[in-house]
Amino acid sequence: MGKEISHSSGPLLLGVMGDPIAHSKSPVMHEAALRAVSLPGSYVPLHVKPDRLAQAVEGVRALGFRGVNVTVPHKVSVMDLLDELDEGARLIGAVNTIVNHNGVLTGYNTDGIGYVRSLKEEAVPDLKGKTILVLGAGGAARGIIYALLQESPAQIIVANRTPDKAKQLAEEWSGLGHLTGCGNDDIAAAVKNADVLINTTSVGMHPAVSEIPINPEWIPEGIVVSDLIYNPLQTELLRQGEIKGCRTHGGLGMFIYQGAYAFEYWTGCEAPVGVMREAVLRSLQG
Numbered sequence: 001m002g003k004e005i006s007h008s009s010g011p012l013l014l015g016v017m018g019d020p021i022a023h024s025k026s027p028v029m030h031e032a033a034l035r036a037v038s039l040p041g042s043y044v045p046l047h048v049k050p051d052r053l054a055q056a057v058e059g060v061r062a063l064g065f066r067g068v069n070v071t072v073p074h075k076v077s078v079m080d081l082l083d084e085l086d087e088g089a090r091l092i093g094a095v096n097t098i099v100n101h102n103g104v105l106t107g108y109n110t111d112g113i114g115y116v117r118s119l120k121e122e123a124v125p126d127l128k129g130k131t132i133l134v135l136g137a138g139g140a141a142r143g144i145i146y147a148l149l150q151e152s153p154a155q156i157i158v159a160n161r162t163p164d165k166a167k168q169l170a171e172e173w174s175g176l177g178h179l180t181g182c183g184n185d186d187i188a189a190a191v192k193n194a195d196v197l198i199n200t201t202s203v204g205m206h207p208a209v210s211e212i213p214i215n216p217e218w219i220p221e222g223i224v225v226s227d228l229i230y231n232p233l234q235t236e237l238l239r240q241g242e243i244k245g246c247r248t249h250g251g252l253g254m255f256i257y258q259g260a261y262a263f264e265y266w267t268g269c270e271a272p273v274g275v276m277r278e279a280v281l282r283s284l285q286g
């Protein structure tokens, strides 16, 4: 973390592009971070429709923004509009953070590394040798699986409603580690050997908070159960995991740390993670 960056004069201009964007907690989080490290600047929500994305990205250069986050639905389409791509972002196939180095725009993906940092800090300090079952094979799954593979787990099994998508991903990244793809019918067998179970699907997200992505009876006692969802903070999957004596890990940490990495890329300052978490929690509760 923490690349040294030369600062242009004047306040730091930062923001997040998405459609919709009003619900985003990123402005609250990054504004709190800027204040905490006494950096003059602003982080603003930028409502960008898909047909205006190219102009908006050009605006980052024209207006001298130091950087922006990119969220739904632009994470994939923005890639073609950038000058350079970090290798991780290229392989994952999505960008959530753009850094403007004197007019040269570089795309990064901090979602996966943010998730893994949070998982290690909050639940599994060492992922080496672990067997991990990932539910879902979409954009979020790609980001976290790529980052998990850097931690030398024994095996990652990806289970998806559309089995071919999981199998294709396993084939695509077969050179990066021991990765297997299967359909949801195979979850019951796969979860028996898992040390860590991770939900990357939207099943259980607000407002459908009673939904759960696997039969709770299948959750083995005492494993780690993790959910990328942070609204609600405790999903039905995490609640059922707790009943089984599992260590549970929610999605808030991923959101905080993806922001922390982005903040450090833009500012060169260590991100005030505690302040950022407090700001998001206050906003979620208020």
Ligand code: ATR
Pocket (backbone or CB within 6 Å): 135, 136, 137, 138, 139, 140, 141, 160, 161, 162, 165, 200, 201, 202, 203
């Ligand atoms: P994200 O960027 O959040 O990962 P995505 O790329 O649309 O979003 O991927 C969503 C993932 O959740 C997919 O793996 C999807 O399964 P399919 O590939 O079969 O579509 C999975 N998913 C979404 N809703 C689901 C549901 N109701 N039951 C099971 N899996 C679901």
